[in-house]
Amino acid sequence: MNAMTRRFAVGTVAVSIALTMAACGKAGDSKGSSSASASSSSSGASAKSIGLLLPENATTRYEKFDKPLIEAKIKELCPDCTVSYDNAAADPAKQAQQVNTMITKGVKVLILDPQDSVGIKSSVEAAVAAGIKVVAYDRLAEGPISAYVSYDNEKVGELQGQALLDAMGPAATPKSKIVMIDGDPADPNAAQFKAGAHKILDGKVDIAYEQSGLWKDTVANQKVTAAITQLGKANIKGVYSANDGMAGGIATALKGAGIKVPLTGQDAELAGLQRILVGTQTSTIYKAYKPEADATAEIAVDLLQGKDFKSVATTTATSLSGQTVPALLIGATSVTKANIKSTVIADGLYTTSQLCTAEFASACKAAGIS
Template sequence: MRRVVIGTAAVSMALSMAACGKAGDKSSDSSSSDNKTIGLLLPDSVTTRYEKFDHPLFDAKVKALCSDCKVEYANAAGDAAKQAQQVSSMITKGVKVLVISAQDSAAIKSSIQTAVDKGIKVVAYDRLAQGPVSAYVSFDNVKVGELQGQALLDSLGSKATTKSKVVMINGDDADPNAGQFKKGAHNVLDGKVDIAYEQSGLWKDTVAAQKMSAAITQLGAKKIAGVYSANDGMAGGIANTLKGAGIAGIPLTGQDAELAGIQRIVAGTQSSTVYKAFKPEADAAAQLAVNLLEGKSIKDLATQTLTSGSGTKVPSQLLTPVSVTKANIKDTVIADKLYTVADICTSEYAKACKAAGLQ
């Protein structure tokens, strides 16, 4: 009741002040700072990229494009129900555009529909959410999987035969990207090696470690030629399991170019990762969000069309991923200033760095 009284008084005051305001006066033109509020919802804090790179890079680009825009941020911490609540909170806060990397692309559909019904434009970020999404920005995810598969074959070399047993630990099926990575990897690996064990690691290092342990029990430590891991986080758990089982010198893929993944590549316990430059993706999402906020066209930005799991045809902007091995660390993540040599070459990795030509 107290809010109603205050609200009524505020409306009366606003009407009387509006009569005195000058045309073009910012204080009278903008009834609320929420008129230029953009929401950013990211899926988890386990994958280091979201908190360390995506959030601050997106925020900085929005501010550069629109000095009076405000970014509201929340992280779902791997909880789809929590992300749905965060969408509701963003609606209450009056965001005009919502950029969301869905924890569960199907589960978030009704929340996105509710936001759109309130007049909010939605941009799917990195993962193509279901529902009436206005735009999508990500990387060519099938290409990511193909790069991972090819890097595994390259590492196997002459050992890549139809009898070579490979373990595949895929991402979470609730993430549509996981299916695309898997598809790309199969495009390259099928018919070249024997995918003898394949499971989801749910994007969790602990789950991936458990699956790897089960694969070793099922196949035998000496029978495993290589491991496909869909990302670096899971590769960390897998690498620990391999070490514990006395398995060394076999290829292990990854994705996201996490610092720990790069360090494992230097040390030789991981063979490759896929670098999806965070800044171009965050910048692209910010540009799409600001354009939608300001009522500008996005046709020159989102030049491709993808169909989401709900059948929605979504204007999309897809960026190009890059495979990273020990041979091109300098030319990729270091050249782009994602990490410095000092970041990578801590005392634990100094000897390996020197051998790799990084120091």
């Protein structure tokens, strides 16, 4: 095979990937399809089969970006590979059953974004015992993982914390009360976001109320409503939300109480960006999905072909149980109204027409987006 060069260049705004690998061979018969996607096929998997399990569909990124990007990259690297896909819909028991289904199908590599990183351990062990290589995607699952691809999640939390302080301005004092709504404790990333945010916020503001929103807008809304009752609406000077989905529920609670204070987020969801334009949210975190998806697909194909993937997984990560895993951790960018145009629009995450619908046209114009 001919070698081709792949290099990573991680920028603060746009992240591109190309890494050193041998070109994927085309030997062997495909099992009835040249498509990279053979979702939920009931037949046995081929020798070039990859499973893909994502955790939930309430966060728009998984179905809109992660799934199609991973499938497209696998097809590019290995046209006769097939992908079996499923989504846990935020149900850990359902995801455990999906792993069993992948084992029964006989997939050779499993890309797994765990809904419950600890609870999925026995399923990972069962998959590996069946000869399947498991790549942890976005969240580090417990168990004998071959590789892990995600973002520098503690740094993401630091970016969120700093964005909140910046938006608060002179109101950011050690006596200023803020509310923190963290992610789901079953998600190890949530703990890292929280740790990073605390590193920036502790001592600079008073974290007067902190609860988990479980990555659900309804739960986050309830928690912030309780915080308003407990603290008094005049005493809340800012709200940390670990992601945009929860920020939507929080923004509704704040508006209902007549409170206008800085509010963070994460994932650069379209609705979050539109809230930033109109001022009901102040920041989000843009994590370019394509570099993460591409790197994961490249590792999966390398594992399928028995190749060394260490040129992709250039660092390591440590799981909650202390296991060291070859890893790639990608950078992220804080997004406010001032840089929406130069980040998510410039990178093509969304088009201007998607962002600037009739409801948000005037806000887009005011932000210099047209």
